[in-house]
Amino acid sequence: MRSRLAKNIHGVLERFFPEKRLFLRSETETRFIRLKPETQLVAWTGCIVVVAWTIVATAILLMDSIGAGNFRAQAQRDQLTYEQRLNALSSERDARAGEAVAAQERFTSALQQISIMQSELLATEEKRRELETGLEVVQATLRDTMKAREDARAQLANLAAETEDTDVAAISKDAVGTVDLLANALAETAAERDMIAADAEFAIGHAQDMELELRLLQERNDQIFRQLEEAMLVSVEPLDEMFRAAGMNPESLINQVRRGYSGTGGPLTPLQFSTRGGTPDPDAERANGILSSMDRINLYRIAAEKAPFTIPVKSNFRFTSGFGQRWGRLHAGTDFAGPIGTPIYATADGVVTHAGWSSGYGRLIKIRHEFGIETRYAHLNSMDVTVGQRVSRDERIGAMGNSGRSTGPHLHYEVRVGGEPVNPMIYIRAGQDVF
Numbered sequence: 163m164r165s166r167l168a169k170n171i172h173g174v175l176e177r178f179f180p181e182k183r184l185f186l187r188s189e190t191e192t193r194f195i196r197l198k199p200e201t202q203l204v205a206w207t208g209c210i211v212v213v214a215w216t217i218v219a220t221a222i223l224l225m226d227s228i229g230a231g232n233f234r235a236q237a238q239r240d241q242l243t244y245e246q247r248l249n250a251l252s253s254e255r256d257a258r259a260g261e262a263v264a265a266q267e268r269f270t271s272a273l274q275q276i277s278i279m280q281s282e283l284l285a286t287e288e289k290r291r292e293l294e295t296g297l298e299v300v301q302a303t304l305r306d307t308m309k310a311r312e313d314a315r316a317q318l319a320n321l322a323a324e325t326e327d328t329d330v331a332a333i334s335k336d337a338v339g340t341v342d343l344l345a346n347a348l349a350e351t352a353a354e355r356d357m358i359a360a361d362a363e364f365a366i367g368h369a370q371d372m373e374l375e376l377r378l379l380q381e382r383n384d385q386i387f388r389q390l391e392e393a394m395l396v397s398v399e400p401l402d403e404m405f406r407a408a409g410m411n412p413e414s415l416i417n418q419v420r421r422g423y424s425g426t427g428g429p430l431t432p433l434q435f436s437t438r439g440g441t442p443d444p445d446a447e448r449a450n451g452i453l454s455s456m457d458r459i460n461l462y463r464i465a466a467e468k469a470p471f472t473i474p475v476k477s478n479f480r481f482t483s484g485f486g487q488r489w490g491r492l493h494a495g496t497d498f499a500g501p502i503g504t505p506i507y508a509t510a511d512g513v514v515t516h517a518g519w520s521s522g523y524g525r526l527i528k529i530r531h532e533f534g535i536e537t538r539y540a541h542l543n544s545m546d547v548t549v550g551q552r553v554s555r556d557e558r559i560g561a562m563g564n565s566g567r568s569t570g571p572h573l574h575y576e577v578r579v580g581g582e583p584v585n586p587m588i589y590i591r592a593g594q595d596v597f
Contacts (some may be wrong), residue, residue, distance in 0.1 A: 175199030196250045244480040255594055398539030404592045467555050468532040470504050470509035475576050477504050485585040494583035495576035502543050502571045504562040508553045524566020527559055538576035541566050
């Protein structure tokens with residue numbers, strides 16, 4: 163049965179692949195090779211497989227080439243989009259920085275004007291008090307003079323009545339001398355009264371001029387106070403929003419910074435406004451409110467330097483991967499791609515806690531900041547800091563590289579709060595809205 167089946171198969175193959183002989187002739191002999199139908203079938207099958215594999219491989223290569231071209235074009239378009247967005251962010255950041263500098267200059271100028279006006283107000287108050295004291299002295303002297311004049315008139319009337327009842331010739335020389343003395347005293351008193359009245363009139367007119375000047379100064383102070391209050395409101399609100407956008411409580415943040423700078427004479431020394439021993443007047447309360455806002459801005463400035471609100475890469479770069487799930491795992495930071503050697507900067511004041519090799523991170527720098535915040539800078543090419551070193555915001559700490567598990571030169575940047583990773587772009591965007 164088996165031989166019959168083999169014969170049938172052989173007969174079928176002979177119809178398509180008849181037996182052939184290949185003669186090999188040399189100088190001394192002639193040989194031949196017999197090509198059976200089965201051998202030819204195997205050879206044809208091998209050729210067909212090779213040709214098919216060649217066609218498939220060529221098609222795959224062509225498809226990969228076309229896909230790579232599309233990917234490069236898409237990557238170029240993405241890069242152009244990122245560069246345009248970066249340029250827009252840079253322009254907006256420069257504009258905000260210019261506005262902040264202008265606001266600071268206006269605030270400094272207004273503060274100087276307040277100081278000058280306060281000095282003028284104190285000097286005016288002293289002059290007013292001196293005038294009030296002078297007026298009281300003039301009024302007392304005038305009252306004494308009027309009383310003396312009335313007494314002199316009464317004495318003169320009494321003398322005149324006595325003269326009518328007595329013979330003129332009998333009046334003694336002493337009485338005549340007394341009358342003359344009283345007349346002279348009365349004349350001098352009248353002259354002094356006129357002089358005092360003129361001085362009093364001058365003092366009253368001068369006091370009215372001083373009151374007008376005080377009103378004008380008060381109106382000017384009120385205008386300056388309004389401008390400063392508006393400037394403080396415009397300056398404080400964006401800072402409040404910046405910290406809230408970063409998930410930080412501004413009040414607890416300020417209290418923590420204040421505890422760290424509570425020494426006398428430091429940047430957060432409580433500001434005082436003299437009330438001259440009495441209750442504060444409205445201007446003093448407004449000035450204290452402005453000074454309180456200034457103190458709050460100063461506290462925010464210190465806090466902003468200790469929290470990572472800046473970007474670690476200042477040169478040209480592109481975002482390649484953001485915070486979130488990637489390939490089923492949490493990507494705990496943001497990637498900034500750029501050339502090897504691109505400078506990397508600290509995003510806030512802090513202390514270096516790690517500067518060395520760390521598994522998949524490659525060359526890694528960790529910086530501990532205030533408020534329980536830590537930043538990480540991974541895949542570096544070089545490190546310019548050591549463990550225990552204090553660094554300031556925007557201080558260079560290393561250079562971008564391709565160390566560790568990395569597919570290309572880039573910086574892997576992380577922000578951790580209380581040991582848990584958070585999206586670094588929350589802090590970066592919050593800072594870009596203000597600085």
